[in-house]
Amino acid sequence: RERVLAAGCEVRPAWAGGALLLVPLTPELFVELGLELKAHHVLILQEDVIHLQTALRPLPRSLRPLLRSDHGAEWYTGSAEDLVQEQAPGGGSESTGPAP
Numbered sequence: 001r002e003r004v005l006a007a008g009c010e011v012r013p014a015w016a017g018g019a020l021l022l023v024p025l026t027p028e029l030f031v032e033l034g035l036e037l038k039a040h041h042v043l044i045l046q047e048d049v050i051h052l053q054t055a056l057r058p059l060p061r062s063l064r065p066l067l068r069s070d071h072g073a074e075w076y077t078g079s080a081e082d083l084v085q086e087q088a089p090g091g092g093s094e095s096t097g098p099a100p
Contacts, residue, residue, distance in 0.1 A: 003023070003024060004022060006024075013027070015027050017037040017041070018038060019039065019041035020042045022042060022044045022045070023044065025043065052067070
């Protein structure tokens with residue numbers, strides 16, 4: 001959450017269909033990625049998945065949400081810090097293209 005707010009982005013922006021965004025995401029990148037999100041979606045960096053799993057561990061397995069990575073944005077290869085810098089005003093976007 002802090003990463004999102006530090007980048008000047010919103011955690012639940014109106015344009016994200018009610019989804020919880022735990023990654024810095026601008027409306028422009030959202031459109032570029034072609035994501036179709038709903039209120040039950042949560043966007044999280046791969047490096048943070050272990051923290052989410054740890055937080056959900058106390059729930060009975062039958063109540064835990066499914067974690068899936070079929071969102072189509074797996075082509076981003078930069079670090080979280082790079083993502084924040086790229087989305088800042090005047091930031092570059094060199095590492096956000098498809099991997100070779």
